[in-house]
Amino acid sequence: MEDKEKSLNFIEQIIEDDLAAGFPREKLRFRFPPEPNGYLHIGHAKSICLNFGLGEKYGAPVNLRFDDTNPEKEDPEFVEAIKRDIRWLGFQWDKELYASDYFEQLYEWAEDLIKRGLAYVDDQPQEVINAQRGTPDKPGIESPYRNRSVEENLDLFRRMRAGEFEEGSRVLRAKIDMSSPNMHLRDPIMYRIKKVPHHRTGDKWKIYPTYDWTHGQSDYIEQVSHSLCTLEFLPHRPLYDWFLDQIYEEGKVRPKQREFARLNLSYTVMSKRKLARLVEEGYVNGWDDPRMPTISGLRRRGYTPESIRDFSDRVGVAKRDNLIDIALLEFSIRDHLNKIAPRRMAVLNPVKLIIDNYPEGKTEWLKAENNPEDPAAGYREIPFSRELYIEREDFREQANRKFFRLTLGKEVRLKNAYIIKGEYVVKDDEGNIIEIHATYDPLSKSGSGTPESRRKVKGTLHWVSAPHARTAEVRLYDRLFTVEQPDADPEKDFTEFINPDSLKTVTAYIEPSLAEAKPGDRFQFQRLGYFIADPDSKPGRPVFNRTVTLKDTWAKLQKKQQK
Numbered sequence: 001m002e003d004k005e006k007s008l009n010f011i012e013q014i015i016e017d018d019l020a021a022g023f024p025r026e027k028l029r030f031r032f033p034p035e036p037n038g039y040l041h042i043g044h045a046k047s048i049c050l051n052f053g054l055g056e057k058y059g060a061p062v063n064l065r066f067d068d069t070n071p072e073k074e075d076p077e078f079v080e081a082i083k084r085d086i087r088w089l090g091f092q093w094d095k096e097l098y099a100s101d102y103f104e105q106l107y108e109w110a111e112d113l114i115k116r117g118l119a120y121v122d123d124q125p126q127e128v129i130n131a132q133r134g135t136p137d138k139p140g141i142e143s144p145y146r147n148r149s150v151e152e153n154l155d156l157f158r159r160m161r162a163g164e165f166e167e168g169s170r171v172l173r174a175k176i177d178m179s180s181p182n183m184h185l186r187d188p189i190m191y192r193i194k195k196v197p198h199h200r201t202g203d204k205w206k207i208y209p210t211y212d213w214t215h216g217q218s219d220y221i222e223q224v225s226h227s228l229c230t231l232e233f234l235p236h237r238p239l240y241d242w243f244l245d246q247i248y249e250e251g252k253v254r255p256k257q258r259e260f261a262r263l264n265l266s267y268t269v270m271s272k273r274k275l276a277r278l279v280e281e282g283y284v285n286g287w288d289d290p291r292m293p294t295i296s297g298l299r300r301r302g303y304t305p306e307s308i309r310d311f312s313d314r315v316g317v318a319k320r321d322n323l324i325d326i327a328l329l330e331f332s333i334r335d336h337l338n339k340i341a342p343r344r345m346a347v348l349n350p351v352k353l354i355i356d357n358y359p360e361g362k363t364e365w366l367k368a369e370n371n372p373e374d375p376a377a378g379y380r381e382i383p384f385s386r387e388l389y390i391e392r393e394d395f396r397e398q399a400n401r402k403f404f405r406l407t408l409g410k411e412v413r414l415k416n417a418y419i420i421k422g423e424y425v426v427k428d429d430e431g432n433i434i435e436i437h438a439t440y441d442p443l444s445k446s447g448s449g450t451p452e453s454r455r456k457v458k459g460t461l462h463w464v465s466a467p468h469a470r471t472a473e474v475r476l477y478d479r480l481f482t483v484e485q486p487d488a489d490p491e492k493d494f495t496e497f498i499n500p501d502s503l504k505t506v507t508a509y510i511e512p513s514l515a516e517a518k519p520g521d522r523f524q525f526q527r528l529g530y531f532i533a534d535p536d537s538k539p540g541r542p543v544f545n546r547t548v549t550l551k552d553t554w555a556k557l558q559k560k561q562q563k
Ligand code: ATP
Pocket: 032, 033, 034, 035, 036, 042, 043, 044, 046, 047, 067, 228, 229, 230, 261, 262, 263, 264, 270, 271, 272, 273
């Protein structure tokens, strides 16, 4: 914690420098500007944590601004989902705002630019405009419409607004510099004609402003002091500044665009467009499928808001793009759930275990600790009887000395219960084991304080009492892709790398208390991993999603790197 106080990230350093140079602290203001064209993903969470984190650190307001300038892709459903996700992460915005609320102001400023000879209507089609733009080392060609009179430009622009022209037939362009080494300054487009209704402004507008003409001006209207975006916007910064130069008035806060590295995560894809394809093409069951890197998917998978915020802190704020290992995200959730998740027992791949010397028909209720990391979590009682289920993988007929689970003639402890010894097995006609028979040591009960109970045996197994067991559907999720960077190869479609085994569904035996789990309840199934009850659960018949296994691949990676 103290370390964190000491080292500022580079964005905080910029803010500190501004404050030191006299920028008034009370005028700090940030924003998170999602486009409501999809669900938020873990990359957005990074940006949310950054912006809202700065708000918390400096006691400054943070606006939620919907950047809604592409009506054909936007939907109020996404607006609601975005708000839900930000709240769930634990942040509260100051004002809820919409770039579309600024359309009139933007339009007035655009007319003003036309009147000052700084913008013109171009009648050429998009392909021609693109071709004339040239390349970074070759100047562009000026449009034949570039030097239209102010009157003609104004008249055409007003008629564009009125809906007199076809889509694609005209655009409004800023008149900057067709030979600028920065391609974004080669007379960028400010407005295009789109006869598409908007989710908020309805049919009012036939022209819509571009991102570049909207973003900085929205920041300025809201008096955002630091407008943080991802690195791909770095080359747009001179244009951001050029537009602000045209409208800036003395005495106002002049927003500053600064860029940080996008979050890229291994074994997943992150753009909304690609995530939308996974949904539309049926690779997953919706935006909140637990395999999706969306916030709603992670929530359903069992991630906690704390773990995502913690992950975002650990990733830090980088100046260069890099790929973050998904094991770090898994580390964060494991770390949190280890502290808060009650322990339970469940058997995913059951085989019958019969304790021959245990009385038939007897049930003992054994005391089991809910969470060794949290004594306040207390105890529960679990039933023990002569017939149990254990995991098939926890038994081997023939085992070497490194196998610390159950085998014939050797002892293991049953968690919270007794020490048992494997005796013999019963097989079906095909040679599959259908019963394992064992004997137990009645004096070895866990926590009973006898010398036998303190006897050290190598392995401990989880189990469920067969007559008391309830069943649950358990969804075992794995990575959605088989390679670290599914979209790295431009020759290949990322869907080629889908992991065919990203979801396995099993029927598990669970200890009886688990049958009453409510959607959203989280548990550690001992020795197996962390699980959350899914909204698909029915009373008495829960559905559990595996959030993450217990194996910490991240810590292992770190150790390897230190060697
Ligand atoms: P996508 O490419 O997934 O569609 P986007 O950038 O178009 O993302 P927006 O809704 O425009 O999505 O983004 C809102 C904010 O979130 C922007 O400030 C954007 O820079 C930031 N953001 C988006 N993706 C990431 C990411 N992977 N890492 C960090 N910030 C991100």
